[in-house]
Amino acid sequence: MPELPEVEGVVRDLRPIVEGKTIAQVALSETVFTSHDAGKQTIVKNNEPHQFERLIQQMTIIELKRRSKYIFFQLEKDGETFHLINHLGMTGAWFVVNDITEITEDKFRKHIHAVFTLTTGELLVFSDIRRFGELRFIKEIEEHPPLLKMAPEPFDEDACDFFITQSEKPKYRNKPIKEVIMDGQVISGCGNIYATESLFKMNIHPGRKTNRISRERKQQLFQVICDVLQESINSGGSTISDYRSINGGAGTMQHRLKMYGKKQCLTCDTTTKSIVIAGRTSTYCPKCQR
Ligand SMILES: [Zn+2]
DSSP, X not given: OOXXXXXXXXXXXXXXXXXXXXXXXXXXXXXXXXXXXXXOOOSEESSOHXXXXXXXXXXXXEEEEEETTEEEEEEEETTEEEEEEEEOTTTEEEEEXXXXXXXXXXXXXXXXXXEEEETTSOEEEEEESSOOOEEEEESSGGGSGGGGGOOOOTTSTTHHHHHXXXXXXXXXXXXXXXXXXTOTTTXXXXXXXXXXXXXXXXXXXXXXXXXXXXXXXXXXXXXXXXXXXXXXXXXXXXXOTTOOOGGGOOOSGGGGOSSTTOSBOXXXXXXXEEEEETTEEEEEOTTXXX
């Protein structure tokens, strides 16, 4: 699942191509319509699909930014501003092409769910194989309350203090540290890959209870998380399974990972172990991580 660095990579790639451009029309996939008609969840949230297509027509993308693991398209029409908020889910990917056939990987081309035709003739395409992604069109951020509960950006000055304060709350203090650092209301944008890496660097067992870690160690852990996220941003993110940067581009952080997906500890050669925490497989070294 794309985490902060991968989403940042998508935004950096997409921004120079789409900012300032106007959406002539929007076409959603047949799957979106049939799922909606059957009363099932679709990638288009809080709007009826036809309404979604209609509303976004003729809007100009004035700004593209990332917040946590979300992509915010700031849109404008007749002097009014709106937000199109996108979450990549497990396998969401954006492409900008002149023709759909330019998307060369079959699995992405076969799972296109939204095509935004720009007035330049380019196609801004959202493909999502497993359909856990989201497209949410809203006027005000307040319309989707979870967005207001997001932790600060990890690189913001107040983010470490926020993490410490949250981690000491009754809701979190007895939970495994890995679950806590992956919670978007505690730290923004740190998912399974970077939580695994950071805990390994700190020699902390992923299942250790949060209140069994000193404040000083938590501060160090927070700094390590920021360093790992920054290293990954610099490497273009990790390309694992069906995640792609725009137009099928790939990052190289997966070659720099020290624990995620490893069979043996790179420090001591011990066979790694796995436990499930908050529904996610957590790999760790039973000797190095306590
Ligand atoms: Zn080890």
